[in-house]
Amino acid sequence: MHLLRHELKKIWNWRVLALLAVLAALVWSLPLRESAAGYDSMRTHGGYGSYQRELFQRYGNTLEPEEWADYDVPGKIAAVQAETDALIAKSELFAKQGIHNYAQYLAFVDRDTSGLDDAELERFMKITQDMRDQLSLRYDGQTLDEFYASPQMRMMALKALASAYGNPDDEYRLQSFIQRDERPVVVQAAREILSRRNSSLIRVDLVESASMYAATVGVFSLVATLLLVTLPLSTDRTRQVHLMQYSSRTGRRILRIQGAAMLISSLIVSILSIALGAIPLLAEGAAEYRHASIQQCFSFFDMGLYDLTFGQYAMILCAMIMLLTVGTAAFVFILTRFSANLMTLLIKIVPLGLALSGIAVLTIYQAFSSNNLLFSAVLRGRIVMPEPLLCAIIAGAGLLGAWWVTCREKHVDVG
Amino acid sequence: MVYRYELKKLLLSPLLLTLTLLCVLANLTFLLVEHDNAPSPRQTNRPEDVLAAQDASIFDGYSAASIAESYIRWYRLEGTNAEHVRAKYDALQPVIDRKAAADEKPQLHFSGQVSDVHVLLFGKLLKFFSQEVGLLALLTALLSAVYEQMRGTESIVYASRVGRQVQLTKLWVTLSASAVLSLMVIGCSLLIFFALFDFAIPWQADVSSVFDHALGETKPFITWNDLTVAEYLWASLGISMGLAWLCALIGFAAGTGFRSVYAAFGACVLLFTAFDLVARSSLLPVGSMLKSAWGLNPMWLWKNSGTWFTDGRAEMLWANFERLGLCAYSILFASAVWGAYHLLRRREIH
Numbered sequence: 210m211h212l213l214r215h216e217l218k219k220i221w222n223w224r225v226l227a228l229l230a231v232l233a234a235l236v237w238s239l240p241l242r243e244s245a246a247g248y249d250s251m252r253t254h255g256g257y258g259s260y261q262r263e264l265f266q267r268y269g270n271t272l273e274p275e276e277w278a279d280y281d282v283p284g285k286i287a288a289v290q291a292e293t294d295a296l297i298a299k300s301e302l303f304a305k306q307g308i309h310n311y312a313q314y315l316a317f318v319d320r321d322t323s324g325l326d327d328a329e330l331e332r333f334m335k336i337t338q339d340m341r342d343q344l345s346l347r348y349d350g351q352t353l354d355e356f357y358a359s360p361q362m363r364m365m366a367l368k369a370l371a372s373a374y375g376n377p378d379d380e381y382r383l384q385s386f387i388q389r390d391e392r393p394v395v396v397q398a399a400r401e402i403l404s405r406r407n408s409s410l411i412r413v414d415l416v417e418s419a420s421m422y423a424a425t426v427g428v429f430s431l432v433a434t435l436l437l438v439t440l441p442l443s444t445d446r447t448r449q450v451h452l453m454q455y456s457s458r459t460g461r462r463i464l465r466i467q468g469a470a471m472l473i474s475s476l477i478v479s480i481l482s483i484a485l486g487a488i489p490l491l492a493e494g495a496a497e498y499r500h501a502s503i504q505q506c507f508s509f510f511d512m513g514l515y516d517l518t519f520g521q522y523a524m525i526l527c528a529m530i531m532l533l534t535v536g537t538a539a540f541v542f543i544l545t546r547f548s549a550n551l552m553t554l555l556i557k558i559v560p561l562g563l564a565l566s567g568i569a570v571l572t573i574y575q576a577f578s579s580n581n582l583l584f585s586a587v588l589r590g591r592i593v594m595p596e597p598l599l600c601a602i603i604a605g606a607g608l609l610g611a612w613w614v615t616c617r618e619k620h621v622d623v624g
Numbered sequence: 625m626v627y628r629y630e631l632k633k634l635l636l637s638p639l640l641l642t643l644t645l646l647c648v649l650a651n652l653t654f655l656l657v658e659h660d661n662a663p664s665p666r667q668t669n670r671p672e673d674v675l676a677a678q679d680a681s682i683f684d685g686y687s688a689a690s691i692a693e694s695y696i697r698w699y700r701l702e703g704t705n706a707e708h709v710r711a712k713y714d715a716l717q718p719v720i721d722r723k724a725a726a727d728e729k730p731q732l733h734f735s736g737q738v739s740d741v742h743v744l745l746f747g748k749l750l751k752f753f754s755q756e757v758g759l760l761a762l763l764t765a766l767l768s769a770v771y772e773q774m775r776g777t778e779s780i781v782y783a784s785r786v787g788r789q790v791q792l793t794k795l796w797v798t799l800s801a802s803a804v805l806s807l808m809v810i811g812c813s814l815l816i817f818f819a820l821f822d823f824a825i826p827w828q829a830d831v832s833s834v835f836d837h838a839l840g841e842t843k844p845f846i847t848w849n850d851l852t853v854a855e856y857l858w859a860s861l862g863i864s865m866g867l868a869w870l871c872a873l874i875g876f877a878a879g880t881g882f883r884s885v886y887a888a889f890g891a892c893v894l895l896f897t898a899f900d901l902v903a904r905s906s907l908l909p910v911g912s913m914l915k916s917a918w919g920l921n922p923m924w925l926w927k928n929s930g931t932w933f934t935d936g937r938a939e940m941l942w943a944n945f946e947r948l949g950l951c952a953y954s955i956l957f958a959s960a961v962w963g964a965y966h967l968l969r970r971r972e973i974h
Contacts, residue, residue: 224887225890228890228893228894231894232893232894232897235897235898235901235902236897236901238905238907239901239902239904239905239907240901240904240905243905243906330689330690330693331693334693334696334697432893436890436893439886440886447774550774551774551885551886552766552767552770552771552774552885553639553774555763555766555885555886555889556639556640556643556763556767557639559759559763560643560646
């Protein structure tokens with residue numbers, strides 16, 4: 210235990226931690242922050258404005274056809290349109306272009322501009338921009354709440370909602386999957402969704418955005434593990450400290466203890482990465498989807514395949530990150546044992562890191578969706594849940610290899 | 625003599641040779657998967673896929689301003705940033721007019737399958753192998769720069785004034801070894817590509833007009849200079865090689881400047897991560913000088929290998945950005961190597 214504590218102390222070197230902190234700050238401030246901000250659509254802002262939250266509050270996690278009819282989106286669209294018509298009727302800008310209502314405005318902005326010369330095109334762009342500004346009640350210092358409460362934004366949110374959930378009883382998309390798709394698991398999922406006769410009330414891109422976020426956290430966790438656990442064991446072997454350690458019976462156990470320290474550290478890194486990554490997501494309201502099922506036919510090209518709640522889905526993504534991170538540490542341990550110095554080890558772990566990062570993206574991004582590359586392009590939709598399976602195989606292979614190395618070390622000639 | 629021995633050390637390193645082989649194997653796997661997924665010739669016998677070229681004067685009356693306006697709308701650009709984008713495409717208009725008027729090279733128009741092969745070669749394979757040779761060069765440079773420290777021979781080699789100059793020889797060796805390994809990867813990958821795919825295109829046709837659209841977009845494929853397909857391929861290979869040397873300079877500067885191998889490696893990881901993440905983020909607005917200047921870094925150049933020698937979309941405000949970026953960063957990191965070398969000559973070795 211004493212040795213393990215000291216090995217852990219060697220791994221958690223403050224210089225490497227400082228490097229990881231800078232990397233984490235870069236990863237957080239650039240791709241992750243933008244991705245996390247997307248979850249505010251459950252509140253006031255975003256693609257569906259505040260409407261989807263209202264749907265959640267009124268109807269729960271699933272949306273039955275009669276509930277959708279009760280919500281009366283066409284009626285709401287008509288009300289916003291009447292409001293917009295009144296706004297347009299009062300405006301000189303619209304009157305100058307001969308526009309007196311919303312329908313005429315739509316026809317004006319969608320007109321064919323291919324015949325216009327540069328000056329005319331520029332003038333047209335400016336006029337349409339001014340019109341959009343008027344419909345979104347734009348003024349200097351406008352708050353985001355005011356912007357999303359404007360008729361223009363409410364109309365956009367309602368149309369996005371109608372396009373996402375507009376026909377909960379529409380069987381056409383699912384039937385087309387059942388009849389034409391060659392992937393057995395996808396066909397089975399389509400049958401299940403069809404038999405349930407309702408829509409899971411989750412955001413259309415939830416699986417994609419959550420899995421992209423998890424893949425970024427996963428790659429960071431792998432890279433952080435590589436940077437953290439590589440140094441101590443490699444330094445020992447470069448300085449040939451192990452020759453001195455191996456002269457005693459207890460010393461022969463050192464490799465096993467070092468391996469355990471590397472695996473424990475990788476587990477801590479993955480838990481910390483997941484925890485730190487989850488805080489902003491939870492703050493943005495992602496937890497509100499936790500009881501909603503991800504099994505949903507999103508479009509003609511995308512489907513959530515298994516009847517799991519978003520909470521369970523998030524837990525499986527976390528487990529996949531942990532498995533891959535532990536697997537990474539185990540492979541680094543094996544490569545370190547067979548590298549004479551740090552530089553040769555680095556040349557080996559760079560391709561290892563790239564390969565495992567590629568596998569992390571391949572398995573975690575769009576996991577459990579019909580579009581996941583491993584599920585669809587590689588395995589042609591024949592195997593159920595291949596994504597966590599591959600992560601488990603990698604972790605298992607790594608741990609088995611590490612165990613073999615430690616067993617072999619007891620009897621190996623170190624001279 | 626020292627040069628020859630150092631070169632032998634690097635080129636016969638089992639690790640570097642294995643890594644080179646791995647790069648070729650990765651490209652082979654990728655190309656086999658692409659070949660497997662490509663539609664069979666029977667399936668591509670649609671009119672739009674027929675290889676027979678049609679004369680098409682796609683540049684007659686074509687307005688670069690329309691490209692600018694579509695980007696301005698897409699990115700919702702305003703003010704100075706929008707003006708920057710307009711100014712770049714105004715500068716491109718004379719190039720388009722010249723291409724429309726020129727008749728020394730055949731202006732041929734292909735689409736369908738030929739265009740797909742174009743995307744595969746210049747959009748995907750070029751990106752893969754230019755990144756691979758960059759990584760190979762970086763690791764070669766790190767290995768070469770820290771070799772004496774790694775073997776524990778530093779205190780013998782650096783004991784004399786002449787010994788400390790070995791590092792300069794190692795730099796030339798690194799650049800030579802990077803070139804040889806890069807040529808191996810690029811040569812093998814291209815051989816596999818041409819063996820698997822029928823790239824039946826007149827090599828002397830103008831690359832700007834051969835393909836109907838820029839990679840992944842609807843606008844034409846417009847190069848600033850008049851290049852034939854063959855010239856375009858050679859020029860792209862030249863940029864790939866240049867980027868490999870640039871990576872070698874980065875690795876060598878880090879390996880020579882930092883006392884610790886690990887610190888050198890960490891610095892490289894941090895540098896490339898920052899290059900990539902900042903270029904991808906919305907931190908720097910499209911159309912700004914800063915975004916364009918940051919985009920000259922090797923990570924962005926790799927990511928956008930399909931736009932080399934063209935307008936470079938709205939993110940890039942300058943013509944010939946790939947050569948500009950390559951020169952600017954090469955000068956920067958050559959200076960870093962020079963500084964690190966002079967530090968080494970005065971350094972206390974323990």
